[in-house]
Amino acid sequence: MDMKLLFLATLVVKLIADSFQPASVTVTPGTTVVFINKDDDAHTVTSTTGLFDSKGLDTNASWKMTFNKPGTYKYFCELHPFMKGTIIVRAAHS
């Protein structure tokens, strides 16, 4: 049971080929999302509403954010604004 919770509580989003993969995910409140830059260029994970910002992520650098509050969190890369992603936080019972 603990293992399952731990597994669910962390999710990896890769920054690769000028895209976020997966670009859209739904998670439960309390999930920590780890963003890893696996690209040959620098990227950022920047909220469209100013809620969070990784600042510059070099190749192989990572940054994490825990999403506690249900909602839809849209983000993009400041250096490549065509890179867009969404984290949807939704309680398991809803």
Place this chain on the structure above:
Amino acid sequence: MKRSQFVEHVAWTGAGIAYTLASAGSLVGCAVADAPGAVDFVQISDSHVGFHLPANPDVLGTLKQAVDAINALPQAPAFVVHTGDITHLSTPKQFADAKDVLSALKVPLIALPGEHDVIGNDFKPYLANFRIPQAEPGGWATWENGGIRFIALLNVFNFEKMGLLGSDQLTWLQGVVSGLKPSQPIVVLTHVPLYALFPTWGWTTEDGAKALAMFSRFDNVTLLNGHIHQIITHTEGNLHFASADATAYPQPKPGAADKPGPVTLPHDDLLRAIGYRTVSADGNGARFEDHPLG
């Protein structure tokens, strides 16, 4: 001399050729002969100090190579302009390293920020090391040199838009150009191209057309930018655009790859794909030559 003849683009295939011709005093000696009142300056761009991948493991070294070549020019330029992406990740160390190398320039440096220099929309690390002389509070600037009106615009206010000038800067620009005669030669410096060079890769300025409309009534406007790490020229009426090579690494031609980003080449080929640009501007427009490092 007709303007169409005056604005020209020479991309040398190697510095050796350029120097041979220059020393012979024939083709280059003729082509770069300055009309009275000409202003000579140099453009460098996209140094990405802090970048360390195989496309260029020594970006400080190639920047230094460019600085040494500029210092060795037979005729010292009036100034050097860096059209942005001085650093890769806007860190204080990257700015300090870049400043260390660029401070060896023997002539004044005017350095514009690129989006890599203001990550997090934070201009402080850039401003702590570089600042355009007599810049407006927003960072943009204009000055006159030898009868040429220079305008440095900042189009890296990129909240979800790669290139954006913003209404404050556009209002200021309107004030700058409104008092100028159509015959006034203008040189515009930006990081991101002001026209839609390749919007799919963010190689455009969202509100650039508003600025270009203000420039359209002038006889001679030269618009120099960086950002795309390659030489691309483009003309719209009397507006002459020229993107410059990087000093760090090349990027793919528009649409020639799945995405923009560093292109890894053998070292000799890398040196041929990066470099600096000499520009000569006078009452008839501006002319430039691109000088690869290899």
